[in-house]
Amino acid sequence: MNIGDRVRLLTGREEGIITRLLSDELVEVAIDNDFTIPVSRREIVIVAAEETKAFGKSAASVASEKKAAASGADIAAKAAKKAGIATDASGAKPAAKGESPAPLKADKAQAAPVQKGVYLALTHQSPELLALHLVNHTDRTVLFTLGEEKAGGQYRALKAGTLEAKSASEALGHWHLKDFDQWPALLVQLLPFQFNSPTAFELINKRQQFKAASFYTSRQPNVPVLQREAYLFQLDEKPAVPVALPAAETEQPTDAPAAAKPQAGNKPQGNDKQQLADKLKAQLTGNAPTKPAAVAPAPEPAKALVAPPHEVDLHLEALQPEGGTEGLSNSAILKLQLEAFEDTLSRALATNMHEIVYIHGSGNGTLRKELHKLLSRNRDIKFFEDSMKEKFGYGATLVRLK
CATH class of the missing domain: 2.60.40.1600 (Smr-associated-like)
Incomplete structure (x- = not known):
């Protein structure tokens, strides 16, 4: 027996829904949706789905x-x-x-x-x-x-x-x-x-x-x-995107040189005329060497699109944990943080995430202002607000996606 099963009492005609499993022997049953009572598993029987199919809902x-x-x-x-x-x-x-x-x-x-x-x-x-x-x-x-x-x-x-x-x-x-x-x-x-x-x-x-x-x-x-x-x-607020199938391509063999087209004013002279005549004769008589079949290049494996984590930390030490950021100017650090923000936001939209939280810290508020400015211009954003104030104060922003 599971929660949600419709059951009938063996001692009467009442039916109900199992709402909780109290123990190995007892379950809670809502009788006619008026009240709930504890009932022994031995005193109830499950109403089979076939009964509903055969007789319809009572x-x-x-x-x-x-x-x-x-x-x-x-x-x-x-x-x-x-x-x-x-x-x-x-x-x-x-x-x-x-x-x-x-x-x-x-x-x-x-x-x-x-x-x-x-x-x-x-x-x-x-x-x-x-x-x-x-x-x-x-x-x-x-x-x-x-x-x-x-x-x-x-x-x-x-x-x-x-x-x-x-x-x-x-x-x-x-x-x-x-x-x-x-x-x-x-x-x-x-x-x-x-x-x-x-x-x-x-x-x-x-x-x-x-x-x-x-x-x-x-x-x-x-x-x-x-x-x-x-x-x-x-669940499908955004319409399903059609898959772009690769188009068939025909390649010229790389080892077969294309026939040179004579440019205006440049006519084949001497040996060039003879070589051209020999090539044409060989092609007409069928003695020309066979051209190797064109080999299509192996397709590159598709890169899997990975959804970003629900919480994205934009602090410099989180973006560059290996270090190597000494001497960066404030504008360079801000550019690095905004690039990480735009990358994770685009992946969140592409993977149909419902929401994402950006941890930017309070500080002087520069990064927070830049994020809010970009979010306010994005039509794929439902709304954004300060998030988890009890934990971050005004140092995190919740972004709800369409």
Whole structure:
């Protein structure tokens, strides 16, 4: 038994969702999304997926799902009222630091239609339990991998598979809202494909980190394909880039000299005439030496594009740890730092990173001003702000990428 499984009590007709594994013998079950109770594993049985396929969702199950979202909205409203949190123009109640976000009631009439794309969707299984899905709202098949970023920046692969056009994956994981501040960052890779298409596409990489403020506003009342309410995050915000295939080239053999063209006013004289006549005669009679076949040069291996680290230290000792920077002027040091900034920013955009942090230090503020000036002119930047003030003060800048 796993978190998110729908189960039925053996002692009655009640059904519920497993929300926690309390021990080897006990699990926590949300009954009809009204209350949770500890139940022995021996007293419940899993509702098989074949039952849903054969008979469809029962009215109780549909009502239970709707009740889950409504109950979650009530929880959010009560918590916000108790904490005295104000409501913004979008109807979302921002969460305080460390608080878990909860679903909010949205105005369905004002909800914008969901555009075509590939999305990460979180749906309510119970008021406190969310199921993770991938939704392919495009006309292409999409190959995907899903992993998470663990503590220390380590990667752990979780799932891989294929999403047909206009389809959604099964639940790829279950997360509890009480543990929102402990949710890992997700790393998703997408490769679009369409049969008989004349175009191949490059791999899309996306890092999705969940923040309380943006989690509120991502709620959609009726997500395409899933046809239910969900928290929606687009993974292919930038369109897939076509792969440029190398063009076929024909080379002339290097050891076969080209026939010299006589320039204007320079006519072949004496021996030159005889040599030219001999060459033409040999070619006409078939006695000319055979030309070696042209050999195409071996293609150079493609250089892999490496994403920069999430935190980039622009201090001189970090950029040049081996030393050799004695005697550099302030302008030379600034130029070195700006080159490192532009290189890591371009690689972050090319690999579809979600955000990146630049550690520039406080000092006299020259480097910080130059970075902010360049960032303000870049159209691929959503916004930037001072980051990790408790650690760096005003010595680091968080850059959110489109």
